[in-house]
Amino acid sequence: MKFAHLADTHLGYRQFGLVEREKDFYEVFERIIDKIIEEEVDFVIHSGDLFDNSRPSPISLLTFQKGLLKLKNANIPVYAIAGNHDSVLRKGSIPPQVLFKKFGLKVISPINTNYMYEDVFIGGLPFYPSSQYKNLKSKLAELSKKAANHEKSILVLHQGIDKYFNLSYELEIGDIPDNFSYYAMGHLHNYINDDFGKGKLVYPGSSEIWKINELKDYRQHGKGFVVVDLDGSKPSVKRIKIDLPREFIERSLDYESLDSGIEGIKETIKDFDNKPILNLTVENVSSASNAYERINEELDSLSLMIRPKFITSDEENIDLIIDKENALGPIEVLSSRLESYDDEDITKLAVDLYNLLSKDKSEEAEELLKEFYNKKYPVEDEVMED
Ligand SMILES: [Mn+2]
Numbered sequence: 001m002k003f004a005h006l007a008d009t010h011l012g013y014r015q016f017g018l019v020e021r022e023k024d025f026y027e028v029f030e031r032i033i034d035k036i037i038e039e040e041v042d043f044v045i046h047s048g049d050l051f052d053n054s055r056p057s058p059i060s061l062l063t064f065q066k067g068l069l070k071l072k073n074a075n076i077p078v079y080a081i082a083g084n085h086d087s088v089l090r091k092g093s094i095p096p097q098v099l100f101k102k103f104g105l106k107v108i109s110p111i112n113t114n115y116m117y118e119d120v121f122i123g124g125l126p127f128y129p130s131s132q133y134k135n136l137k138s139k140l141a142e143l144s145k146k147a148a149n150h151e152k153s154i155l156v157l158h159q160g161i162d163k164y165f166n167l168s169y170e171l172e173i174g175d176i177p178d179n180f181s182y183y184a185m186g187h188l189h190n191y192i193n194d195d196f197g198k199g200k201l202v203y204p205g206s207s208e209i210w211k212i213n214e215l216k217d218y219r220q221h222g223k224g225f226v227v228v229d230l231d232g233s234k235p236s237v238k239r240i241k242i243d244l245p246r247e248f249i250e251r252s253l254d255y256e257s258l259d260s261g262i263e264g265i266k267e268t269i270k271d272f273d274n275k276p277i278l279n280l281t282v283e284n285v286s287s288a289s290n291a292y293e294r295i296n297e298e299l300d301s302l303s304l305m306i307r308p309k310f311i312t313s314d315e316e317n318i319d320l321i322i323d324k325e326n327a328l329g330p331i332e333v334l335s336s337r338l339e340s341y342d343d344e345d346i347t348k349l350a351v352d353l354y355n356l357l358s359k360d361k362s363e364e365a366e367e368l369l370k371e372f373y374n375k376k377y378p379v380e381d382e383v384m385e386d
Helices: 019-037 058-073 097-105 128-149 212-221 256-267 286-301 330-337 344-357 362-376
Strands: 002-006 042-044 079-080 113-118 122-125 150-159 182-186 192-196 199-203 224-229 237-241 247-252 277-285 305-312
Touching: 019 058, 019 224, 058 097, 058 224, 097 330, 113 150, 122 128, 128 150, 199 224, 212 247, 247 256, 256 277, 256 286, 277 286, 286 305
Parallel strands: 002 042, 042 079, 122 150, 150 182, 182 199, 247 277, 277 305
Antiparallel strands: 002 224, 113 122, 192 199, 224 237
16 A cells, blocks of 8 residues: 655745745645646645645636646545644634545545544544644644554654754644654655655655745655555655656856856756746855856846845855935834734734844744733644544
8 A cells, every 4th residue: 555645845936036946835835736737646645734834826826726626636534633834723723624625535534533544544633833732742642542453554743853853843743642653744845755664754845945945855755745655564765756847956156267167057047937036145256246246147038037146255244235314124114014913912923032032042033932922812722633
């Protein structure tokens, strides 16, 4: 028996505010669905962050619906949980996944924690924030007990685990029951394939580059999903890479030889089907505006976006050229963007977060967020009932 496991497809994400990037995420999703059908799997598991948002746009919903119906026509059922992006942590709220039950989607929730596919036990939970740690632990214990009656079992979760994600996690590796055959994880955007208990623990990673810091892992493991074969004594995991529609090019250039550097990039990208994103660092810069102009003139029409960084010879950073006279400060921009919410608490939160994060005070920022959510959206015993 074979199944496909994917996660963190973030449909609807518009990176850098670019419609093209939103489309890239849809295109990758479509490619994954086609590839899943080609692989002739028996079922599919999606481990959360299907959508980038708990209120997905109609295009995101339609993209998923099309994929789901394609799978349905191929007789391949889909099991899914909600992640932290596509859920609202408030009692009584439901994740968008629930909309697709009528189309056959099997939603794993705190109420319906488990299903059977033939003799395979498929259990799981949606994302639980760390404030719900106790609840999560007791739910895991319940699932572990149920799974014990079955030879083959899968646990589906969308959580950070300290072993792989030591910056922010809800579970330590020792918290996870060890009697499942396969751990279908989501949340971490890098690819992880590890042994755990008697089975395998896998984070397939995000399907597209959601954040620039995923590039290193992408170069190493690519983006995609996994196909898992449950027939042996231990599951075997096959990584399926999916070509991304667009390249990210990272280059370091020297101001002294900027022209030849630019020529080199032009040579690399001239035959690309889709315009790439360029992450350029220029060193030994004596005039940032001159460097900016030359780069823009030569590369703008060949790229979707240029993200330049200028380093002067005395290593001082000039990230952006801002016309200070006419420019709005970040706080004004934030406040004006949030006006439509018409909620002073949210504007204040955003400004406070900006102030803390721009000073690298990430712990204080996290504390502030927790406080804010606990006050504004008190979470009771159960999250996301349906
Ligand atoms: Mn995610």
